Amino acid sequence: MQQRRWHEFDSRSDLEAAAADAILASAQQAIAERGAFRIVLAGGTTPRQVYRALCAARTEWSAWHIYFGDERCLPPADAQRNSAMASSAWLAQVPIPQLQVHPIPAELGAEKAALCYAQELATLGAGTDFDLVLLGLGEDGHTASLFPGEAWEKATKLPPVIAILHAAKPPPERVTLSPARLSSARQVIFLVSGPDKQEALQDWRHGAPVPASRITPTGGVDIFFHTSPDS
Numbered sequence: 001m002q003q004r005r006w007h008e009f010d011s012r013s014d015l016e017a018a019a020a021d022a023i024l025a026s027a028q029q030a031i032a033e034r035g036a037f038r039i040v041l042a043g044g045t046t047p048r049q050v051y052r053a054l055c056a057a058r059t060e061w062s063a064w065h066i067y068f069g070d071e072r073c074l075p076p077a078d079a080q081r082n083s084a085m086a087s088s089a090w091l092a093q094v095p096i097p098q099l100q101v102h103p104i105p106a107e108l109g110a111e112k113a114a115l116c117y118a119q120e121l122a123t124l125g126a127g128t129d130f131d132l133v134l135l136g137l138g139e140d141g142h143t144a145s146l147f148p149g150e151a152w153e154k155a156t157k158l159p160p161v162i163a164i165l166h167a168a169k170p171p172p173e174r175v176t177l178s179p180a181r182l183s184s185a186r187q188v189i190f191l192v193s194g195p196d197k198q199e200a201l202q203d204w205r206h207g208a209p210v211p212a213s214r215i216t217p218t219g220g221v222d223i224f225f226h227t228s229p230d231s
């Protein structure tokens with residue numbers, strides 16, 4: 001059962017500022033307690049402004065380790081890639097050591113990339129939690145690249161990283177972390193912004209089995225949302 005804490009914001013910019021603050025607080029705590037901060041990034045458009053805001057942060061960038069929750073199978077520099085968006089908005093502008101940025105090699109094709117990324121995550125050690133996982137919510141309730149009505153929903157056993165071959169949103173070929181791997185986190189924050197997300201958010205709030213409901217970390221999930229039209 002997913003424990004959820006709903007945080008509604010008055011504007012998109014309030015949500016973005018609160019998200020940047022929450023990320024930095026999580027980093028500060030992880031670095032103080034464990035000497036490293038392992039964050040999984042969401043893609044799409046919602047987090048872009050949050051990532052931009054982080055460029056000005058005062059933090060120990062050398063302790064940050066960046067992972068991705070999902071990726072689209074496109075060439076590495078394609079602007080539609082989640083890693084390209086995070087890089088241009090934020091990562092290329094801060095001194096995180098290159099070896100600590102772990103993009104999903106989705107240019108290899110979904111199946112090969114999923115295997116490679118599973119091996120990469122395995123080097124973290126069995127049962128190692130991420131410190132913070134950021135996720136989005138699509139209009140259809142998808143999160144990362146876990147779309148509704150796909151084979152993964154019915155599978156009884158899933159690998160930690162899944163190849164998606166027929167996503168409902170382009171491009172159809174994608175790679176995504178599984179619900180269990182995304183749930184292996186000390187903290188999970190969903191960033192949900194825009195009137196087009198209202199219906200999916202309400203469905204989720206009312207208990208519909210949308211993909212986002214499959215993320216069940218021990219500490220529960222926080223949902224930062226602003227779905228009314230901005231004036």
Ligand SMILES: O=C1O[C@H](COP(=O)(O)O)[C@@H](O)[C@H](O)[C@H]1O
Pocket residue numbers: 042043044045046047070071072082135136137138139142143144145169
């Ligand atoms: O395709 C994707 O969609 C979701 C939501 O994206 P948004 O543009 O509506 O914010 C995103 O979280 C995911 O990483 C992405 O690949």
